[in-house]
Each structure stands twice: as C-alpha cells, then as structure tokens.
Amino acid sequence: MIRIKFKEVLAEKEFQEKRSITLGEVAEATGIHRVTLSKIANDHSYKPGLDLIDRLLGYFKCDLNDLLVYIPEE
Template sequence: MFFQRTMYHHFIVLSKNICGFIRFFMIRFRLKELLAEKEFQEKRKITLNEVAEKTGVNRTSLSKMQNPAMRHSTTTNSIDSLCQFFNCRVEEVMVYVEEGD
C-alpha cells in the first residue's frame, strides 16, 4: 500500500512493508555535495549568493535546500537552473532516500 502526502514543503512518501512497519522516504537535495565538487574543480570558494545570482534561485531557498531538516520544496525551473549551473542531471541535484539515511 503506497500513499503520498506533503509535509512542510517537502515530499514524504509512506509505504507499508510486508511486516506492517511504516517506512518514510523523502527527496533530499545534494546542494552541499555539488557545491563542494564545483569548488574543488574550480579551486575556489563558491558562495550561495553567487549561486543565487547566477541561477536566479532565491538565496534563502538554496539555504533551505542545504538543510534536510527544512524539507524544502522548489519549482522545476529552479531545478533546471541548478542543473545548468552545476552542469549535471536532475538525479544529481536531488535523490529519493529513506528518511534517517
């Protein structure tokens, strides 16, 4: 049995496994990892302000994306802009994980 609900600006999926336990899944943004990779490649510090200016994604939204506890949701336009900035695919910007991982 699968069902989905939105909880504080983030997508949570609940699934009931065969033993009857409920497991939580969520979308997690990989912004910190992408920033670290880009900084390493370019051998310089990249601030969230710079990412915000170059992508058009609000700096506060970027900050919330870095913090999994914030459970932030965003638009496909923002995801597209981040993919362009980091030169990556959507699945590199966000991943579907079991909560607690």
C-alpha cells in the same frame, strides 16, 4: 523522500574550480534568491519547484541524478 544534494554538488564544483563559491554567487548566476538557496541547502523539508531544480542543474551542469536522490521511507 527526495533528498537534494545541494551541498555535495556545490562542494564538488568548488573542488573542480579550486575556489570557494558563495550562495550569493549561485544566487546571482541562477536568479534564485539567496534565502531560498539556504533553505534548499539546510531545510530537509523544503521542496523547491521544478523551475528551481532546472536552474540548479544548469548552473552545476549536472544530471538530475547528481542533484536528487530518492530515499524510500520505511
């Protein structure tokens, strides 16, 4: 299973910028609908496409390993 660490990466960006960042702000900057961002953050079964992952990587200025983690299923 691949887990998206959206909340963790968002929290790190908030910490570094010393301010709160809303999903609306991320949506406006990335062009990803706010509802989709909410699904990415809260629905563990949601599987965004590579285009969305690419936009999030650009917004957060991070590597793929910072946003995604592989968890082997037992």
